[in-house]
Amino acid sequence: MKLLLKKVLIFTVAVSFFASCRKKAFDEYYGRPDGLAQPIYQQLQQKGNFTKLLACIDKAGYKEILSGAGFWTFFAANDNAFDQFLRDRGLTSINQLDSATARGIVTYNLVYNAFAKARIGDYQSSAGWVPNQAFRRRTANYIGFYDDTTFTGSVVKTISANRNGGFVLGDNNNKYIPYFIENFMSRRGLTASDYNYFYPNSTYSGFNVANASVVTADIVAENGYIHEIDKVITPLTSIEQYLASNPEFSEFKKLYDKYMVTFSQNNEATRRYFNITGKNDNVFVKLYNASLAFSLGNENYVKLQDNDGQTESWTLFAPRNQAFIRYRDSVLLEHYPSLDAVPQQIIIDFLNAHMWQSAVWPSKFNVTNNFQAEPARFNPNTDVFDKKILSNGNFYGTNKVQLANVFSTVYGKPYLDPKYLLMTRALDQNIRFQITVPTVRYTMFMMSDQLLRSKGFEFNTLQNAWQYTTPNTTTVTIGNAARDMLQRILATHIVITPNNELNDLRDSGIVETLNGEYIKYKNGRLISAGLEESTTDVMNAGTAKEASNGIVYYSDNLLTYSNTRIGRRISDLGLATTSPFYNFAQYLRSSSIYNATTGDILGVQLGVFYTAFIPDNAAVLAAVTAGLLPRNTNGTPNFAPTSQAERQQVADFIQYHLINKTTIVNDGKKNGTFVTVYKKLSGEEGQLQIANAPQNLRVTDNFNRTANVINAQSNRLADRCVIHLINNYLRYNPN
Numbered sequence: 217m218k219l220l221l222k223k224v225l226i227f228t229v230a231v232s233f234f235a236s237c238r239k240k241a242f243d244e245y246y247g248r249p250d251g252l253a254q255p256i257y258q259q260l261q262q263k264g265n266f267t268k269l270l271a272c273i274d275k276a277g278y279k280e281i282l283s284g285a286g287f288w289t290f291f292a293a294n295d296n297a298f299d300q301f302l303r304d305r306g307l308t309s310i311n312q313l314d315s316a317t318a319r320g321i322v323t324y325n326l327v328y329n330a331f332a333k334a335r336i337g338d339y340q341s342s343a344g345w346v347p348n349q350a351f352r353r354r355t356a357n358y359i360g361f362y363d364d365t366t367f368t369g370s371v372v373k374t375i376s377a378n379r380n381g382g383f384v385l386g387d388n389n390n391k392y393i394p395y396f397i398e399n400f401m402s403r404r405g406l407t408a409s410d411y412n413y414f415y416p417n418s419t420y421s422g423f424n425v426a427n428a429s430v431v432t433a434d435i436v437a438e439n440g441y442i443h444e445i446d447k448v449i450t451p452l453t454s455i456e457q458y459l460a461s462n463p464e465f466s467e468f469k470k471l472y473d474k475y476m477v478t479f480s481q482n483n484e485a486t487r488r489y490f491n492i493t494g495k496n497d498n499v500f501v502k503l504y505n506a507s508l509a510f511s512l513g514n515e516n517y518v519k520l521q522d523n524d525g526q527t528e529s530w531t532l533f534a535p536r537n538q539a540f541i542r543y544r545d546s547v548l549l550e551h552y553p554s555l556d557a558v559p560q561q562i563i564i565d566f567l568n569a570h571m572w573q574s575a576v577w578p579s580k581f582n583v584t585n586n587f588q589a590e591p592a593r594f595n596p597n598t599d600v601f602d603k604k605i606l607s608n609g610n611f612y613g614t615n616k617v618q619l620a621n622v623f624s625t626v627y628g629k630p631y632l633d634p635k636y637l638l639m640t641r642a643l644d645q646n647i648r649f650q651i652t653v654p655t656v657r658y659t660m661f662m663m664s665d666q667l668l669r670s671k672g673f674e675f676n677t678l679q680n681a682w683q684y685t686t687p688n689t690t691t692v693t694i695g696n697a698a699r700d701m702l703q704r705i706l707a708t709h710i711v712i713t714p715n716n717e718l719n720d721l722r723d724s725g726i727v728e729t730l731n732g733e734y735i736k737y738k739n740g741r742l743i744s745a746g747l748e749e750s751t752t753d754v755m756n757a758g759t760a761k762e763a764s765n766g767i768v769y770y771s772d773n774l775l776t777y778s779n780t781r782i783g784r785r786i787s788d789l790g791l792a793t794t795s796p797f798y799n800f801a802q803y804l805r806s807s808s809i810y811n812a813t814t815g816d817i818l819g820v821q822l823g824v825f826y827t828a829f830i831p832d833n834a835a836v837l838a839a840v841t842a843g844l845l846p847r848n849t850n851g852t853p854n855f856a857p858t859s860q861a862e863r864q865q866v867a868d869f870i871q872y873h874l875i876n877k878t879t880i881v882n883d884g885k886k887n888g889t890f891v892t893v894y895k896k897l898s899g900e901e902g903q904l905q906i907a908n909a910p911q912n913l914r915v916t917d918n919f920n921r922t923a924n925v926i927n928a929q930s931n932r933l934a935d936r937c938v939i940h941l942i943n944n945y946l947r948y949n950p951n
Contacts, residue, residue: 381506746776784815
């Protein structure tokens with residue numbers, strides 16, 4: 217028995233010895249190295265100058281988190297910073313801070329992932345690090361569920377949209393903290409002035425966090441990095457929160473609250489709220505209209521990549537109440553009784569004019585475009601009275617509104633007037649972006665809904681298409697054909713006038729419109745090809761109004777186009793024996809290239825621009841004498857030759873007097889060499905030389921013979937063409 221006990225004892229000692237050896241080997245291999253830095257909490261303890269921050273961490277309940285594993289960056293305010301923080305709030309002890317305030321300080325200064333100073337200015341893109349592009353990092357701070365008030369006054373349990381126009385459950389919408397480091401500032405072309413514009417009482421040090429300076433960077437901890445700062449940073453508000461907190465912007469804010477925000481009950485969020493709190497309140501997601509540049513409460517930036525909020529943020533320019541009301545009443549409500557009557561798109565455009573999907577810096581106002589691709593039209597020194605860098609973007613309180621192109625240019629005149637909804641719809645299809653360019657001047661003739669409907673145009677909302685009813689008939693055209701008809705008329709009502717050529721319509725002249733067709737004016741009346749064809753119809757220009765890039769006229773008719781082919785128009789001009797076009801028209805009507813039914817000339821294509829230079833009667837007779845046109849035995853013109861050679865002679869003569877693909881008038885603008893419809897035997901196009909001065913248009917042929925345009929009988933209009941009478945014939949070269 218004693219022997220057995222002895223053996224057992226020896227075995228037990230041996231097992232204990234071997235177990236002890238194995239544990240020692242395990243600890244040596246897997247144990248915490250003696251030289252490894254302590255976790256963040258313990259490091260702060262060892263430093264000795266973070267006692268108040270440590271008390272804050274304890275009160276916030278974050279001691280265990282900052283003492284354990286993980287990857288964090290912590291912006292740690294030292295004791296001197298906390299002393300000043302407490303004095304500013306009339307407090308004498310850190311113990312007087314409530315737990316919510318303590319938690320806000322700790323979580324907002326606690327950044328996900330560990331970033332040394334050398335890396336924090338780089339952007340963590342999905343494709344890898346992008347150097348010198350980051351100035352923000354996501355923190356552990358977020359709002360979560362809160363009480364909000366709808367525009368109608370109901371208090372509801374709310375959670376903010378965490379996407380633009382949307383919401384993703386499980387995303388806490390964490391706030392970002394801004395910092396300003398030298399490599400980022402240099403890359404963006406920013407200086408200390410940009411920083412001090414927002415923080416005039418702080419010194420730019422090359423590594424600042426909000427209004428604080430980094431005193432000591434890169435304090436290494438087991439679970440991340442500590443950057444010591446000289447000020448206590450409390451959670452920054454979002455743009456939405458700041459706008460709501462300042463009554464100076466209440467009228468501007470109403471536009472969002474009343475017209476852009478909806479509270480949508482969300483079952484999943486409601487269940488999550490119940491699981492967290494045990495309360496049965498319905499939870500509503502606060503959603504902003506998806507057409508806005510961003511949702512004011514969205515902390516996530518665009519979220520195209522998980523970390524894109526590191527490199528950009530939003531910007532809002534908010535006009536103070538007085539400035540907004542003045543603009544609202546004089547511009548937005550010039551033709552509407554209230555904002556309730558204003559189309560929602562106008563309100564969206566007004567708000568988007570004040571919203572940027574990027575951080576706008578004070579030195580970059582004129583080169584940073586908003587959601588409408590327009591720069592900030594503010595003077596940072598005189599127009600901005602309030603400026604803040606907030607958790608999700610930059611905020612500027614202004615003494616005036618952003619002058620958006622859609623309202624200030626000629627486009628704004630129909631857009632803001634309910635009498636011109638059809639014209640606005642037509643402009644939006646093709647021309648809006650052209651005529652809202654502020655650096656190009658336009659003259660535009662307005663087309664009211666009443667006028668368009670009287671001419672047969674309407675928008676069919678059921679079919680989402682334009683329709684045209686032929687006047688005095690029941691024939692209705694719906695779709696692209698009707699749309700193209702209206703677009704052609706619309707473009708004829710817009711003229712590029714860099715020198716304000718149409719500011720005074722009491723003179724007379726002819727101008728090219730946006731689509732290449734021409735209109736004539738005299739004594740305040742205007743004529744287009746369609747009106748000229750009617751011989752009795754004109755358009756009175758009416759009242760004029762100035763815009764930032766031109767002038768508009770509230771006219772009483774439409775500048776319609778003509779469907780009459782150039783051949784038919786020339787023929788009609790020469791019907792009377794007393795007409796100076798008579799001889800040329802006679803040759804045309806009997807020629808082999810003229811279709812008397814359609815009015816077409818061979819070689820002249822539908823939808824192409826042309827200029828016709830028609831020799832007067834005397835010039836045609838001179839061409840007959842010169843042997844360029846058929847003649848009778850007595851020397852008189854043979855208008856109806858029968859031989860193929862003579863018929864070809866007439867065809868060549870006519871085609872050489874038609875310039876191909878271009879309309880030219882005596883306005884001094886188009887000069888040089890132009891091709892004709894006529895082609896040489898080699899297939900090469902004939903050419904004419906144009907010397908153009910106002911009221912003095914001269915044409916030179918291949919034999920250096922010249923002809924002058926007879927102004928009194930010229931500038932006749934037809935389907936995409938202009939017809940001039942000239943005092944000489946033009947001789948082509950068949951070789």
